[in-house]
Amino acid sequence: MHTLKGIDFLEKYGQFVKDRATIECEYASKLRRLVKSYQPKKKDEDDYQFTSCKAFKALMNEVNDLAGQHELVAEDLQANVIKELTALVKDLKEERKKQLQEGLRLSQSLQAQIEALQRAKKAYDKAYKEAEKAIEGFQKADADFNLSRAEVEKQRSNMSHKTQACDSAKNEYAQQLQRTNELQRQHFRSGLPEVFRQLQELDEKRIKNIKNFIKASVHIERNVFPIINKCLDGILKAADIINEKEDTMLVIEKYKSGFQPPEDFPFEDLSKSGGGSDSGSANNINNIAMSGKLKDGGYTVKGTITGKSMKKRTGLFHIFGSRG
Amino acid sequence: MHTLKGIDFLEKYGQFVKDRATIECEYASKLRRLVKSYQPKKKDEDDYQFTSCKAFKALMNEVNDLAGQHELVAEDLQANVIKELTALVKDLKEERKKQLQEGLRLSQSLQAQIEALQRAKKAYDKAYKEAEKAIEGFQKADADFNLSRAEVEKQRSNMSHKTQACDSAKNEYAQQLQRTNELQRQHFRSGLPEVFRQLQELDEKRIKNIKNFIKASVHIERNVFPIINKCLDGILKAADIINEKEDTMLVIEKYKSGFQPPEDFPFEDLSKSGGGSDSGSANNINNIAMSGKLKDGGYTVKGTITGKSMKKRTGLFHIFGSRG
Numbered sequence: 001m002h003t004l005k006g007i008d009f010l011e012k013y014g015q016f017v018k019d020r021a022t023i024e025c026e027y028a029s030k031l032r033r034l035v036k037s038y039q040p041k042k043k044d045e046d047d048y049q050f051t052s053c054k055a056f057k058a059l060m061n062e063v064n065d066l067a068g069q070h071e072l073v074a075e076d077l078q079a080n081v082i083k084e085l086t087a088l089v090k091d092l093k094e095e096r097k098k099q100l101q102e103g104l105r106l107s108q109s110l111q112a113q114i115e116a117l118q119r120a121k122k123a124y125d126k127a128y129k130e131a132e133k134a135i136e137g138f139q140k141a142d143a144d145f146n147l148s149r150a151e152v153e154k155q156r157s158n159m160s161h162k163t164q165a166c167d168s169a170k171n172e173y174a175q176q177l178q179r180t181n182e183l184q185r186q187h188f189r190s191g192l193p194e195v196f197r198q199l200q201e202l203d204e205k206r207i208k209n210i211k212n213f214i215k216a217s218v219h220i221e222r223n224v225f226p227i228i229n230k231c232l233d234g235i236l237k238a239a240d241i242i243n244e245k246e247d248t249m250l251v252i253e254k255y256k257s258g259f260q261p262p263e264d265f266p267f268e269d270l271s272k273s274g275g276g277s278d279s280g281s282a283n284n285i286n287n288i289a290m291s292g293k294l295k296d297g298g299y300t301v302k303g304t305i306t307g308k309s310m311k312k313r314t315g316l317f318h319i320f321g322s323r324g
Numbered sequence: 325m326h327t328l329k330g331i332d333f334l335e336k337y338g339q340f341v342k343d344r345a346t347i348e349c350e351y352a353s354k355l356r357r358l359v360k361s362y363q364p365k366k367k368d369e370d371d372y373q374f375t376s377c378k379a380f381k382a383l384m385n386e387v388n389d390l391a392g393q394h395e396l397v398a399e400d401l402q403a404n405v406i407k408e409l410t411a412l413v414k415d416l417k418e419e420r421k422k423q424l425q426e427g428l429r430l431s432q433s434l435q436a437q438i439e440a441l442q443r444a445k446k447a448y449d450k451a452y453k454e455a456e457k458a459i460e461g462f463q464k465a466d467a468d469f470n471l472s473r474a475e476v477e478k479q480r481s482n483m484s485h486k487t488q489a490c491d492s493a494k495n496e497y498a499q500q501l502q503r504t505n506e507l508q509r510q511h512f513r514s515g516l517p518e519v520f521r522q523l524q525e526l527d528e529k530r531i532k533n534i535k536n537f538i539k540a541s542v543h544i545e546r547n548v549f550p551i552i553n554k555c556l557d558g559i560l561k562a563a564d565i566i567n568e569k570e571d572t573m574l575v576i577e578k579y580k581s582g583f584q585p586p587e588d589f590p591f592e593d594l595s596k597s598g599g600g601s602d603s604g605s606a607n608n609i610n611n612i613a614m615s616g617k618l619k620d621g622g623y624t625v626k627g628t629i630t631g632k633s634m635k636k637r638t639g640l641f642h643i644f645g646s647r648g
Binding site for chain 1: 329330333336337340343344347350351354355358361362371375376377379380383387441445448449452494498501504505508509512513520524527528529530531532534535538539541542545546549553556559560562563564566567568569571572575576585586588589591592593594595
């Protein structure tokens with residue numbers, strides 16, 4: 001029956017939508033996993049003062065929201081299409097079963113009537129043959145002058161009896177024939193057509209609903225477009241946070257503190273009192289003034305090339321040696 | 325160094341885009357697999373004359389196109405972002421290495437100059453001590469009236485010699501000091517700042533490019549929107565193909581041929597010649613006229629309730645019995 005194939009098709013379409021929703025779900029969960037795996041680690045939190053890192057974090061939030069929209073598609077497909085479709089399939093199957101049972105009932109009653117007709121015809125056939133035989137027997141007896149009148153009367157009576165029985169059987173057959181033809185006409189002109197009309201209605205309902213489900217699915221997909229667009233706008237906005245001057249200035253500030261230009265080495269004239277510096281002092285003061293500021297732990301005004309301060313100076317050379 | 329961390333960050337972002345592209349690819353291939361698994365099988369091809377089946381087929385074509393758009397996103401991310409980003413990372417690493425080497429070279433030459441200064445200072449210290457000792461020796465000899473003139477002259481000559489050596493060492497020290505301070509000033513005022521300026525430029529280039537890559541990625545995602553929209557329009561159009569009346573009419577036409585309402589059973593009056601039908605004939609002709617057409621293999625004008633034709637009639641009852 002087409003209705004069954006039709007319901008199979010509806011179920012197939014439902015499975016298609018389910019599979020589609022699953023794909024959306026998997027896509028979303030992959031996006032979420034992606035975002036999770038790129039979240040800054042505790043130890044890298046310091047880097048997130050840079051605009052590029054801030055932008056990346058904002059971008060990931062938007063991708064997370066994007067994932068949410070695909071989850072929403074899956075949820076809406078489930079709630080607005082798959083659920084309704086499943087209910088419709090159940091209804092259609094029940095309604096179809098009911099109509100098929102009605103069809104079967106009608107057919108069985110017609111079949112029973114036809115069988116009654118067949119029995120009546122058989123009885124008529126049998127009665128007709130017996131009547132013919134009785135007529136023949138009477139005619140034979142009537143023509144045989146050697147037979148007794150009683151015997152002839154017996155044959156006439158038999159003929160009359162069988163002929164009556166045949167008429168009665170013919171009558172019964174005629175009645176059954178009329179009843180059968182009436183039922184058959186009713187069956188094929190209204191009973192069966194009504195069942196088919198109902199099945200056709202179910203089919204129309206099913207097909208109309210497939211159409212609606214397809215359209216609803218598209219609307220569900222389209223509904224998230226504005227938000228997806230907003231997420232993409234959000235990513236563009238995140239990109240616009242990025243300020244290369246600001247980020248590099250941050251690095252410069254960070255390293256500047258360690259890279260205070262050192263003062264000149266002072267001239268240590270041993271012929272002067274105590275081995276102190278002379279001309280150097282003036283230079284040193286100039287130097288400090290030019291570099292603008294003194295950091296804690298930085299250089300003192302008086303530096304010598306000997307001892308600890310020498311080691312401090314060379315410290316900054318190492319930056320070029322590491323991880324070359 | 326920040327530039328290295330910065331390049332790491334750029335690479336991390338590149339990996340993020342790669343992973344994102346992979347997710348798009350997987351999503352697309354799942355959509356394609358979905359469509360493939362729902363393609364009509366050869367044996368079901370007959371069903372695809374129904375508008376609902378036609379619509380489903382058209383829908384699947386659109387989903388296939390949709391998959392193509394996500395593949396396009398992945399391809400464009402690869403070609404326009406990941407490839408360029410990889411090249412940029414390589415450039416930045418090379419350029420950074422070059423700058424670090426230049427920084428190291430500058431630092432090493434300053435370091436060497438400082439060591440020369442240290443050696444000159446040490447020599448001056450030594451010469452000064454020796455000169456002081458020689459002066460002391462001469463002064464002692466000069467004050468000792470018991471010493472010969474020759475001995476005093478020897479001490480004077482030694483003092484003069486050591487004093488000259490000290491002056492010379494002081495001179496050398498002063499020169500090395502001047503050279504060192506000049507080099508140090510140059511190192512901290514132009515050499516090192518130039519290296520940092522270059523590194524900063526690299527950093528700015530890197531950051532500016534992250535910004536551009538993020539924006540390019542959004543544009544790539546957005547570029548497919550019009551086509552995805554067209555695909556969804558295509559699905560709506562496919563839904564509009566669906567015509568429930570047309571589909572059910574198709575079923576009716578299909579089944580009508582088998583459900584020709586049968587003619588009345590004829591009355592077989594055995595008393596008439598040859599057991600043929602009489603009143604039935606007229607009815608039969610009427611019946612056929614009403615049903616509109618005669619199908620090949622359908623009922624003949626003359627039906628009887630006996631034999632083969634009876635079996636044919638009952639055939640159509642089975643439709644209600646099957647797969648109820």
